[in-house]
Amino acid sequence: RKEVEQDPGPFNVPEGATVAFNCTYSNSASQSFFWYRQDCRKEPKLLMSVYSSGNEDGRFTAQLNRASQYISLLIRDSKLSDSATYLCVVTGGEGGSYIPTFGRGTSLIVHP
Amino acid sequence: DTEVTQTPKHLVMGMTNKKSLKCEQHMGHRAMYWYKQKAKKPPELMFVYSYEKLSINESVPSRFSPECPNSSLLNLHLHALQPEDSALYLCASSQDSHRIGTENTEAFFGQGTRLTVV
Numbered sequence: 001r002k003e004v005e006q007d008p009g010p011f012n013v014p015e016g017a018t019v020a021f022n023c024t025y026s027n028s029a030s031q032s033f034f035w036y037r038q039d040c041r042k043e044p045k046l047l048m049s050v051y052s053s054g055n056e057d058g059r060f061t062a063q064l065n066r067a068s069q070y071i072s073l074l075i076r077d078s079k080l081s082d083s084a085t086y087l088c089v090v091t092g093g094e095g096g097s098y099i100p101t102f103g104r105g106t107s108l109i110v111h112p
Numbered sequence: 113d114t115e116v117t118q119t120p121k122h123l124v125m126g127m128t129n130k131k132s133l134k135c136e137q138h139m140g141h142r143a144m145y146w147y148k149q150k151a152k153k154p155p156e157l158m159f160v161y162s163y164e165k166l167s168i169n170e171s172v173p174s175r176f177s178p179e180c181p182n183s184s185l186l187n188l189h190l191h192a193l194q195p196e197d198s199a200l201y202l203c204a205s206s207q208d209s210h211r212i213g214t215e216n217t218e219a220f221f222g223q224g225t226r227l228t229v230v
Contacts, residue, residue, distance in 0.1 A: 043221040044221050105154055
């Protein structure tokens, strides 16, 4: 079983739509959670950290559910420029390792 | 400054060549990573350096040889590569690879070196 699982999509949505991605992780000792965005042929860039209390940054909301071991990313009012792959990243575990572990990524396509 | 700089951006090399990829960060991070990413796949961890010492080698073939000359620099020496080694090679850094607490544990990535082995 993969440590971090995501639905690869693609999610194909019209501009203005609300879209949500989930990610599950298997290591209950995981401590830090992030969403990264990766554009085609570019490096991953940190989109937001995910806290137990949830956090919001403009149109983006991230939530963590430790009991069910999943994190989510909600994008409201989708823009064409949101088209990218969204990578769920989890760190922390045995021995306090903070080496990033990636999900396979979820592809989002926003169309006019 | 949250920048990780990688050079070169693109590299084409023959199977008998020797080349090196370079990575630099000035954020005071003590953990640095090499990842390999193939098209439509997530980054795969290759090596982890913690406080300038190699702490993890994910069973990477010896034709890839990492080096950490100081806390700001990370190199990846390449020799006798195969065409299947063609990929995007990403360097990343974070404050630490082992740390108590959950603040500032995110990793920052360089733009990558797109490597083609011919």
